[in-house]
Amino acid sequence: MPRARSVILGLGGYLAHDANAALLVDGHLVAASQEERFTRIKHDGCYPRLAIADCLAQAGLAPADVTDVAFAEKPVQSALFNLTGQPGNALTRALGRFLPERVAGLYTTPARTQFPAARFHHAWHHLSHVAGAFHTSPFTRAAFLCVDGKGEDYSASAGVIDHGEIKLLWEQPWENGLGLLYTLVTAHLGFASFGSEYKVMGLAPYGRPVHVESLLKLVHTDARGGLRLREPVRFRHTVMTAAVPLVTAATGIPARGKNDPLTDAHVDLAASIQKLFEDEVIKMARFLRADTGEANLIFCGGCAQNCVAAGRLRALGIFETLFNSPVGGDMGSGLGAAILLARDRVAPGEKLRIAADGFYLGSEPGPAPTAAAPWNVPYTGSLHDFVAAEIASGKTVGWVRGRMELGARALGARSIFADPRAPGMQSRLNLAVKFRESFRPFAPAVLAEDVGAWFDSAAESDYMNYTANLLPARRAALPENFSAFKLRDRLDFPRSEIQSVIHVDFSARLQTLRSEVHPDFHSLVAAFKKITGLPILINTSFNVSGQPIVRTAAEGWDCFLNTDLDLLVLNDEVFRNPALKTRDEKLTWLAQFSKSA
Amino acid sequence: MARPILQIGLRLLTAISRFLAPAPGGGWRRSSRNPRDLLGR
């Protein structure tokens, strides 16, 4: 193989959360993964040494081959902001510009030690998100809207990107913006641990958005989606916790403790923050559409992980086409920084196209552990036909096959599958894996060619990045007073044939499967459809609560032994659950992860 | 010796920053960042 000219290692999330690494060899994306999958600490923000090693191993390269290291943040700029406690201004920005990056010695030391000959680069955090999304999108030009918790000291950035040439037009240069407000309400609702916002989003359909006006008392807003809290709240845990009473004061709803029951008022508050959030994002998009006149929109940043807002944004058609990256959040920040640097070396007017291969960018699971051999289930014919028949007969299946997916969601390489028609499957699966009930339905994976027969949007959602609604013809008739039912009764009321993947408002967070993007997963669901006529499976991540998604076959086996799942697929082999452990042993195993849950 | 100087510098920076900080209130501002700025070595 000829020696590569450019080997760019992108690093993100280091010293923060979701540390990740990506490797771009001569403009080709070779590998990317998150450190948490290796250290087994959820959202781990350490130097991603193991993810880096895995990327290099997949490329067949050594550390000495790395020519450039691109960080997805400007630590000096962030540090200046953190030190002075002031939002970005001309002075801190100028200082950030002229101070040598070596000032942030602590930050880059591990990388400089590991890659002494490489050049080092620091991208604006939001532009890493923008580049990562744009260059894996079908667009050649688009407006971009990055709404993020915080990148350096900015909460949102917007502009136009044309063949990779970025015009940065607008910014909200403070930390206490829309993302922070969502996180603050999330903390108030008793979900204080990092990355719990999706729980609030999942809770929202069950409530009524009656507290929007009260929440708005906490912020300055305008017609263009400009939003800033009146108080100087920050993302630091102690500051955030101290600010929770602001929400209590504004809404009159007491803060919920971690283990307190969810009251109707809490559920209504979840619905309210979600409504407020969606409305603000829509205002931002309308403003940007009018300002830029662009037809396409790249929606990225941590807040773009809110697939309900993305789904609503797409359905409204403010822009003709919307692209919401599966790694729009911080798990793909290193990938974005690497692309941003690679893009700088492409001739102007040319788009650097990055094939992300369905974002299956991690490594293979390796062989099944020998301890599993006695429980091997022999089968004839194709694996997909065999497993599909098992699922159709009501079995729950863990699935560890092919390269691991990048991002927060299991896309069918490290997943649990089940039949969405099976009565009680939502609680059965929750009890089998998490040993507790959950109000949130699972996500349906639907064959792309059949999605229009079930949902009101036939547009792609390759990576579970949008929601859609069940077609009215597929819904059961609801009693007139349904909205007055207690939460529990609304949950249990039979609303559709595929109850376990449909929210109480008939929305679903779906993944559409195309054979060219998800060949393996598509084959499985196609086999299931051949047997049952239904082109839909439950897809949920293969992990227990609080644990990162499993990576290797051995981890898959270990997790399997501690659940009540029926079958496990490791590569081409199928195993049945030996049921070796007692319920208490499983709960003890589970408890080690609940600290971070 | 270096520590007090650093602290005075930081206090000065904080004071000037407070003075230059954006006024309260939200809203989009025109960006003044250079998107090509990667601060390479």
Ligand SMILES: [Fe+2]
């Ligand atoms: Fe981010």
